[in-house]
Amino acid sequence: MKYLASALLLDVLYALAVHRRFNQHEPSLSWSLLLVLMVPLLLTWVLINHALSFPMVFLTAYVLFFTTLFTSIVAYRLSSFHPLAKYPGPIMCKISQLWAVLVYSRGKGHYYRKMLHDRYGPIVRIGPNELSVTEKDMLPYILGSQGMPKGPLFEGRRMTSVSDKDTEHFNLIVTRNMQRHAVLRKAWNRAFADAPLRDYEDLMLARARQLINALKTICEKQGGVAGVDVASWIGHFTFDFMGDMAFGGGFELMRDGDSERLLPNMAMSLYYACLCQAVPWFSPVLRNLPYIGEPIRAFGSFAFQQAKIRHDQEPDKKDLFYHLIAAYHADSEESPFTLILSNSILAIVAGADTTATVLRNTIFYLLTNPAYYARLREEVDAAFPPTETSALDTKSCPVSPS
Known part of the structure; x- marks a missing residue:
């Protein structure tokens, strides 16, 4: 005993x-x-x-x-000894982030956050070590250039192996090093200056014409009017354009469809990343689970292959990574391939998923609000005369860019 x-x-x-x-x-x-x-x-x-x-x-x-x-x-x-003890919030949130995983899994995180702020005020403790702040005067001290460093939730959003330190070091979104982020942000700002944007514009207009012609063809085959899944077409359009803009081309989802399940794999990877941001330690486990982690592994493998192809083959036109490498190497001599690889997932998600989400919601709300749709159409037609040669030509716009 x-x-x-x-x-x-x-x-x-x-x-x-x-x-x-x-x-x-x-x-x-x-x-x-x-x-x-x-x-x-x-x-x-x-x-x-x-x-x-x-x-x-x-x-x-x-x-x-x-x-x-x-x-x-x-x-x-x-207890009262915890550094965040003075901030109000639900007991379940104070105890564990697993409650947040349950909320996020239902796609109701934003509604839940609003409900908490309505109940507890502008600063709410939403996790054992996490606060949600809606006080606008505090935002510069949190998100400003001299604000707080990124928290561990960004580790949960990773879609690459945690052992790949170079990938983490060079990724604009994932890196938690503020000095490194500042260097990368400077390069990204240069890659989206006026001159690079004009290079991307030609690529976008070509894909926009392809989308319009594809939808016209579907309608013509059905007597002028047809029902189409616009959300799906928008997803294919943005993915094709992202491929042109970031990797020099190679994606043809509008023409051939998505037989490789690129869009579903990307969607599931983002869904899992949303869950794991609440429990970052579980992210590497999820990526390696049989079947469940397959979409993440497939999406990561696709991004790696595209980065390798882009590094080995210089595109005919100046794309995102052309400008990004040029801007970055103005301040550094580090490997171009590492820069491409570490930001390939960022380029794919930001160029395809985020853009598609904005366009889908814009189209939905315009179609469900005919008065606003008619007003917008008048303004667009005034700026871009609806002719075959100028409807998609921004150089013909009489409105000042400012």
Whole structure:
């Protein structure tokens, strides 16, 4: 009994020590974490292996260890000693981010946040270590150039291997190093200056004409009027244009369809990233799970292949990575391939998914509000005379760009 009591006491003390360590340093899935979790079993086995069978030793060690650890964590997060104790919020949110995963999984995160702010005010504790702020005067101190660094949620949004440090180091969105972000942001700003935008414009107009002609053909085949899935066509259009703008071409979803399931894989990858931003430590596990993680792996593999093709084959026209590499190498001599690879997923998502979302919602609200649609059409027709040669030619627009 003496050895049993000693083993149990050591398990309790060790659990408290682990909580203290994790409280200062966010845990990540690694061999060192596995070693940390092995200690309770080893301690208990050494002290009481003569008195209990191995299954009982295992059960005794880990039931006590995890009960103590979780009790300590919950008590601390709800206590007045926590740095965020003074901020209001639901008890479930203060205890764990798993509640946020459930909310995000239903696509209701924005409604939930608004409900919390309506109830608790402009600053709400939405996680054990996370606040949601709607006070506009505080935004410059959070998101401004001298604001706060990015939090660990960006680790959960990663779609590449956590072992690929170069990819993390060169990605504008994922990197949490503020100095590195400033250098990358400067290069991206140059890549979207007036001159590069004129290069992208020709690519966009060609794809816009292709979309218009495809929809016209469908209608003509059905006597002038046809029902089409506009949302799907918009997704194919933006993906094709993104391919032209970022990778020098090669995507033909409007012409050939999406037989490789590029859009579904991208959508599922973004969905999983949304869930994992609440529990960043689970992101590498999810990516490697059989079947469930397949869309993420397929999307990541596709992005890698496109980055390799773009690096090996210089495009006929100046695309995004042409301008990005030129801008970045004005300040650095680091590898162009690493820059392309680390930002390929960003270029695909921002160029295809984000753009498609805006266009789909714009079209939906215009079609469901005919008065606004008619007013917008008048303004567009006035700026771009509706002729075959000028309807899509921005150079013919009489309105000043400013």
